Amino acid sequence: MDRELLIEIGSEEIPAGWLPDLTTQLARNLDALLKEFRLEADAATEGYSTPRRLTARVAKLAERQEDLEELVTGPPVSAAFAKTGEPTPAAAGFAKKYAVEVSALERHETPKGIYLAYRVRQRGKATVDVLADVLGRLLRGMSFPKQMRWDAFLDDGKGDLVFARPIRWLVLMYGGRVVPFMIRRSELAEGSNVQEIRSGSQTYGHRFLTTSGRAGRAIKIKTFEDYQARLLENFVILDRSERESRIRRELETHARKLGGRVSSIVAAESSLLKEVPDLVEYPAVVAGHYSVEFLELPQEVLTTTMIHHQHFFPVVDEEGKLKPAFLTVVNMQPEKPEVIARNAERVLAARLRDARFFWDEDRKTPLASRIDRLSTILFHKKLGTYREKADRVAALARWIATEALGQPPAVADQAELAGRLAKADLGTDMVRELTELQGTMGGIYAREEGQPEAVWKAIYYHYLPVGVEADAAPSKQQLGSAAITWTAVALADKLDSIAGMFAAGERPTGSRDPLGLRRQAQGVVKILADLPELAGLSMPVRVGPMLARAGEAFPAAAGTTVDRGPLLSFMSDRLVYLLEQRGYDVRSVRAVVHSGIEQVSPLEARMKLEALAHMSGSEALLGVAALLKRVKNITKGVTSTPAEWAGVQGRIVEPAERALWDQMNARAAGIRDAAAKGDYREAFAGIAALQPAVAKFFDDVLVMAEDEGLRQARLALVAALRDLIMDIADLSEIVTES
């Protein structure tokens, strides 16, 4: 009969940001372990969590392990017996290993011949007898962004049991009964105040809330249903989505009472709504106010202070303007919400008073005169200070505006100025205090100083984009007249960091990317891929030349080395990532980036993919693509020049090859022109139109003719076909391997 399995790991407060992943890990790892232990479950494990517990439940789990039956093969029969019929040492050894006679071994037929074999049978153990092993492995298998030692170990000989925070209790119940399990404590720590943790049937409710008796006392439970109900009685909502919807509901209600709604910035620019449900076990919302006079501060300062520093939700009116009010989610059923509100108001007011002081002080010093002070802030030990970075970014932004984007000197001047000022806010008190506002504050201070939009917005948004989605901020509308200057500055800053860090030997490896270079590289390819939408520019801009230019600022003499290979493949990976994130087929992505990041512009790659997606149903295009693979194989090392092409005509004889030559003559120029104009649908349509001729050619003509001249002519013909297609995309990649 199947019974319920319930596991609860009671812990001290686990970091909110970790909980979603830990919950998934717990359920997924338990599923895998049950399978490994041959314990049949009727459904996937359910995972739950609150800040103080990780819970897994399997509704119905078999009472016994399935029996194990496994055929182990030994030596081949041909080598198992001597001429006399006696078993050879190989056969005898194999039989001995399983403690049976050679005569008891089976004969097992395989494609390679007949082998001696032994059938291992192991009767499954009772589930209760293996669950302790399952839990041990489950605890060992969890991985954390940062793990802690807490003087705990298991009896599995593997030493310290690390965890997110100390484990304080454990529930391990099967069919309503406790399965014994124990976490031991190190000898040095163990004593009256530090004891081993034994599995039990007791959980714990909210730290402070209770309807009767002392809060936080142990609660006896029987089943999962009972567990969830008892937790709720004791002010713990186990289901995260329930906590989240409760929070949303209460936020809405309270915002309405204040005559407004929660600012959309919360959802757009922060993870606050995602984080709060993992900070509380029993959420409620409390409303507070702040003095109207603080509304004179830039709204970015107000919202950042509230959202990032206090986890408060700013409230706006119907027009989206901030009201002097906020909402906060508390882990309480407050007896006196006004007490909590008043305290929260005081904390916020203190922070806002600081912010107002910074705002007044910072504006006494113009941004331009802050640049020299950047020489006291280190960018990287091999790459110098931010003062030096400012110079590099200014020069690179000018070069990008002029050379890559073809802009007149007036625009280049503005890009250079914005590039120079971009990091100046790092020396302001406001940014030292509210680091999230770097860039934003520089833009605001530049605006206050009367810089034109093309300059201040280029500074304001220069850390963006952080996402690769087509609609990741900023939008062209947000950028206004700064669209082009921003493009130059945002690219220059990121390219400088990437080229510089690679030169300094700081390339990201595996999960290690402390400087966020991957995100910055994604920003670069995102800007270039979306140039028309972001800046109204349609020219294809390649990464290669810009990176090369950025790299010139880091001469090897300064203790840095420039190795373009890894840098280019790094950029290429980021482009592939962006394209795949946008939903393009992996094979199509490979087809359009085959010539490498130096040759490919992200915009062209994107447009080619859009065209390919449009033509995805085309049998003709797939037909050509399939044959291209063959063409590539037989033309390895064969070049096609116009002279060779011209020589082909006189030497080919078969109707099918003449037809292909005619078709290519008729269509090649059109295909190339279409590609040059960026009309890839037209180009791919042209290639698809070659399909009948190409197919007939390969049906009728033997390329590898015996006659040397004829063979050369035919190879030149198909090499020309290859190059015509490959100049646009390596279509052989889009063919499904059969």
Next chain:
Amino acid sequence: MTFQDLILKLSAFWASNGCLLQQPLDLEVGAGTSHPETLFRVLGPKPWSVAYVQPSRRPDDGRFGQNPNRLFKHHQFQVILKPSPDEVQRIYLDSLEACGINPRQHDIRFEEDNWESPTLGAWGIGWQVLLDGLEITQFTYFQQVGGMDLSPISCEITYGLERIAMFLQRVDNVFDLEWGGGVKYGEVRLQEEIEQSKYAFGQVDMPAEEFAAVHRDLFDRNYSFAEKLLKSGLILPALEHCLKCSHLFNILDSSGSIGVTERTAYILRVRQLSVQIARGHVAQTDPAAVPAPGPGAL
């Protein structure tokens, strides 16, 4: 509750929970962690529970007594529990109740906040404790000190005394706190804040270069003397001179006397010294317990 009552309450509470009451380190330090009662006691196997107030100097936070929330010198109430008891969070919450904070009427949270000191080669895992959104305590399970793994694990509880007192007295300006017997915090400390801030930011009647030179010299002399002390096996005096270096570095930094590259070099020097001192302390009692220098050690 006055500022001094708060100190008395916490002292009484932790004394009754098995802590020795120690006195502040009589040197200029940035936090109670630098006190040998923390730095040395968390090393090695011996159980130790201790509590003390530590006046903590942060030159960079000096605001000439003009900011209602920021101070050149604030007061920490530091508790070390080694090994960390299983019930440590409950005991901590009881200590808040002892100070008159009723957890049922407030929103008290433990939010992730880990601690790391590059100059001590030390780090730990823990939380900041928020009381209705106000950070009142740093709660840390030490993992390493001097680049050495700790066992058993100690718990460090650091209360921000001014903040908690302001909360209890419902005061928005730290200088308006009642220290005790009707005397305000400002009467006790304002002049000190003004003078120390001026000093920290180099507002001294001497050229800036000279100010810097004096402090560099003081740093170097203390540093090389600390090395001598260390070689002589006088670990505690070595630590004291190392802490002086640390404070002198903070002054050099706040007064804008050093550039960036130099700054990093100073931090590294202090770290090298403090790691040697921590190892030296362990070697005094158990030479076998000192691990071979690993990549984390220096």
